[in-house]
Amino acid sequence: MAETILELKNAAIYQRENLILSEVDVEINQGDFVYLIGKTGTGKSSFMKTLYGDLSLSEGEGSIVGFDLRKLKQKEIPHLRRKLGVVFQDFKLLNDRTIKDNLMFVLKATGWKEKKAMENKIDEVLGKVGMKTKNFKYPYQLSGGEQQRIAIARALLNDPELILADEPTGNLDPQTSVEVMEVLKEINKNGRTILMATHDYALLLKYPSKTLKCDGQKVFEVVQKSA
């Protein structure tokens, strides 16, 4: 049996006092590729934020990569984030430094010390996203698709057990979205678990996989119809 990486039981998710999602029961196993879909404002980002500790879980049960979300303390959040790779729609790269220095910054912030090991790791993750030759560039010198590849490489630095991608193709054109999706699929094929929020139905049709939907304050699994 595959190991459970994420489990929510009867969870409720709030933004301040507003209930966004309730009775949430979700299980994600090691190696899964899971989509999270739903119209704008239905709670996809709130769901993701709960998983990476940006919103606290105050009702129900939740565990993710070995952390109990109900008991998560502020000071544990960096440890949780280290076991997760988070990818955002807007890349969130630091524009004042090169790609290599963006990645170096994360390694230093997460406790890496040895220069050679850091350089090897940077080479390894850039290789995985096909961006090894661009390490001297600045983010603004790269296209959106290239920047997102770098953001995915950054998410891989600490060998996360789970990658949370919130609309990773939201700012990209259809062709570039497919390229970024290929990168994510390849990473998943190598055993990494991925949860991806999206409203790009073309991608869902092209790359069918388990799909969760947010609607009417609930999250449920939907069966995709083939095109």
Ligand SMILES: Nc1ncnc2c1ncn2[C@@H]1O[C@H](COP(=O)(O)OP(=O)(O)OP(=O)(O)O)[C@@H](O)[C@H]1O
């Ligand atoms: N910081 C906040 N404070 C209060 N309410 C919020 C906050 N952030 C989001 N909300 C509300 O929570 C609901 C869900 O928002 P959320 O961003 O999770 O939806 P979403 O499905 O990710 O939407 P989108 O596809 O537009 O990103 C919305 O009604 C939104 O107005």
